Amino acid sequence: MALIWDDLRTVLMLVRHQTLAGAANALEVNYTTVARRVRRAESTLGQILFERLADGYQPTEIAKVVASHAEKMETSEFDLRRYLQGADTELSGTFTITAPQLLISSFLAPVLDDFDQAHPNIELRVLATNDILDLTRLEADLAIRISRNPGDTLKGLRLLEQETASFASPRLADHIRSHPTEMIDWIVYDAFPNVPKGTSPMFPNNRVRFRFDDMVAMLGAAQAGLGVLRVPLFLGRTTSGLEIVPVLPPQPYSDIWVVGHPDVWTSKKAQAFREVLIAHSKWSRSIFTSQAD
Amino acid sequence: MALIWDDLRTVLMLVRHQTLAGAANALEVNYTTVARRVRRAESTLGQILFERLADGYQPTEIAKVVASHAEKMETSEFDLRRYLQGADTELSGTFTITAPQLLISSFLAPVLDDFDQAHPNIELRVLATNDILDLTRLEADLAIRISRNPGDTLKGLRLLEQETASFASPRLADHIRSHPTEMIDWIVYDAFPNVPKGTSPMFPNNRVRFRFDDMVAMLGAAQAGLGVLRVPLFLGRTTSGLEIVPVLPPQPYSDIWVVGHPDVWTSKKAQAFREVLIAHSKWSRSIFTSQAD
């Protein structure tokens, strides 16, 4: 009746993913192995944990209970790994950060360069995604985020304040400036599907022309002259083929933070990365706001 | 960097036992396996977890932290196993009880007989020990205990009230009855090293002659006529070569309980065992008290 902890972990993954392949992928083993471990767990528990269906493994109620306990075990594992990460004083090994894709080229790239030169023994892994990765689960050690605050459970440091403004292709910008009362076409983000508030009274006629779900595509559309765009200053300024138009005067926007789990925050590598980040933030402040230094 | 849960468990056991053999015994594997798993854990963690000394493995501070987290995982495992035990509706498989040695022959033996005949598919395991086993860790499913209450975390059912009285060998008993004012020698238990309170005024002269740390040995000494003994009625009555003497009139003593963890309490097997236990308790009540039914 000696149950094997890794079998419990396997059951947990199979309950989560519902297919052998999915669980196997998460565990970095062959899916046959998942099937075998689950069979073994079922036999030592004397309980059927999954219904084998054509489209996957359907967990029974008992399997869900097993998984909930395995989840607590997993939490302890992550607690441990974060502790070890936080206690690490080595400036070597791997270090993982995550940032929104669009922050990489304009802001983060020089930071990465500096950091790598200062700490050549650290293998830096960059996860460029708009998804909010779970730092509690160590999906990344530090995250660069655009938000109003670091969140409840995380520690954070505000790197930069930033502003947004309206941008357009040079030709469209010219046209708008010379015909301020004509109808102005906007390209907007799906999550904010209206013309931004705060447009200048000098440009009274605004309407939404396109709604996109992807910022890169929106920038492309703006470059092609399809409309006016509200984006953070740094983004409009560093995108070729766009220039600022006075339709929407610069206005404050969410700040740029570096956030991390308190456990990991103290690690030598995290400290080192923040140092480079802070130094570079001071240097590049003027890209993010319209105010003089 | 995929750490193996069973390696964490192995580290926990090695921190607890400090020797490969001890940990191996607890894990029911060869000690070589413990050594190998610990080496593997050290290598994936990049940390030395133990100092190899001549008399065993000395855990480092980091190992203790690892062990504390593994302990939480272990707690979840026990929580799960108790849940599964409690949800079990089969009247087959193994079932483990514990009871003080001295309760076995006089009280429990017929219960075991009845239970086995009623449920021949259940393999009953009996741990006869005075140690208080940890039911939270499933060292036993149910425990028969002599105490005033079941304890904080456990569920309990009072099976029998009982009384104690004084016993002696027939020859000594005769002598005491015919010479009540002579000095009476007592054999007492280490934990209560004085002459029991409540002796009858008819026998005014009492002293402690021997102190023992073992009840079986005390019974033997009493059988040999070395002195008077205070024991529960059932014990004196069922021990050959002893008879009750009126030095200490029957007086209430701690009750006999069956206790169990709330999670396990509801299992079919536990219910079945309690049934037999209750039935037999009613029958045998007269052995435990001096009062008429």
Next chain:
DNA sequence: GCAAAATCACGCGTTTTCGCATGCATAGCA
């Protein structure tokens, strides 16, 4: 309605893990 993709079961050869036996070092003890 049919092709492509996804899923699982099973069998085979390989890799890894494990247990056992041996040898060595140290501590406790007479």
Next chain:
DNA sequence: TGCTATGCATGCGAAAACGCGTGATTTTGC
């Protein structure tokens, strides 16, 4: 000082676990 207990390291053969390939079935997408 020698003897014995206990505990660890290492090497070898057995056992277990694993990955891969094949085949069957079902779902998904066009």
